[in-house]
Amino acid sequence: MHPSASVPVNATPSLPSVPAPATASRLAGVASSPVREILALTARPEVISFAGGLPAPELFDTEGIRAAYDRVLTENPRAALQYSTTEGDPELRTAVAARLTARELPTEADDLLVTTGSQQALTLLTTALVEPGDVVLVEDPCYLAALQTFGFAGARVVPVPTDDQGIVPEALEEIAARENATLLYLVPTFQNPTGRTLPAERRHAVAEAAARHGFWIVEDDPYGELRYDGERVPPSPPTPPRPTAPSCSAPSPR
Numbered sequence: 034m035h036p037s038a039s040v041p042v043n044a045t046p047s048l049p050s051v052p053a054p055a056t057a058s059r060l061a062g063v064a065s066s067p068v069r070e071i072l073a074l075t076a077r078p079e080v081i082s083f084a085g086g087l088p089a090p091e092l093f094d095t096e097g098i099r100a101a102y103d104r105v106l107t108e109n110p111r112a113a114l115q116y117s118t119t120e121g122d123p124e125l126r127t128a129v130a131a132r133l134t135a136r137e138l139p140t141e142a143d144d145l146l147v148t149t150g151s152q153q154a155l156t157l158l159t160t161a162l163v164e165p166g167d168v169v170l171v172e173d174p175c176y177l178a179a180l181q182t183f184g185f186a187g188a189r190v191v192p193v194p195t196d197d198q199g200i201v202p203e204a205l206e207e208i209a210a211r212e213n214a215t216l217l218y219l220v221p222t223f224q225n226p227t228g229r230t231l232p233a234e235r236r237h238a239v240a241e242a243a244a245r246h247g248f249w250i251v252e253d254d255p256y257g258e259l260r261y262d263g264e265r266v267p268p269s270p271p272t273p274p275r276p277t278a279p280s281c282s283a284p285s286p287r
């Protein structure tokens with residue numbers, strides 16, 4: 034009898050199968066995403082989790098957001114729904130530049146690239162600035178999702194001690210001198226997870242350390258506009274002749 038005679042008429046013939054390649058080596062040792070785990074927990078109605086910085090939903094400006102969507106979709110629907118330039122909508126960039134300039138960080142629209150959040154900005158910056166094996170300095174403790182980005186890039190993450198006022202400039206100085214760092218990741222205002230704000234003198238000291246040792250400062254500022262009292266601490270201007278330090282800010286932090 035012909036072998037195929039025993040196979041039912043509609044059955045798929047079995048094909049030789051070769052296993053798919055392993056996942057990329059940058060995933061080695063990555064069991065999960067800490068943020069994904071935190072959010073999975075906070076999605077459970079019976080859990081009140083203090084692990085993630087979720088805003089109070091009753092404070093969401095649903096009316097204002099609805100009105101903004103209505104206005105854009107009424108006035109300019111085709112442009113609003115079409116692809117834009119990679120850098121982002123020019124009007125938005127102009128408005129953000131004016132806002133940053135008013136907050137004492139002189140910025141032109143051309144200096145800006147709009148992303149879908151800090152996480153995308155961190156990934157782009159890390160891709161552009163960090164080689165595998167490079168040293169990335171972070172505050173100790175540090176925002177979890179940033180650590181994951183640096184891990185994926187193959188960076189060697191080195192924690193810098195902090196105290197009640199944030200990163201300790203003397204410790205930064207010593208570690209930067211020893212480690213030949215590429216980049217310092219900093220959340221200077223209402224840091225996650227400590228909530229601490231770096232005073233102006235320390236911001237200057239950090240900028241000077243960057244100029245002296247030649248590393249980038251990536252400043253993440255999702256919470257800088259959420260102050261209820263006290264004085265806003267101005268950003269320290271990039272120290273010439275360093276190139277402008279990249280920074281990312283998320284207007285609506287999680």
Ligand SMILES: Cc1ncc(COP(=O)(O)O)c(C=O)c1O
Pocket residue numbers: 086149150151152153176220225253255283285286287
């Ligand atoms: C320091 C910091 N950066 C970024 C984010 C999140 O930013 P995004 O949702 O825009 O990626 C958070 C949210 O917890 C944060 O605390």
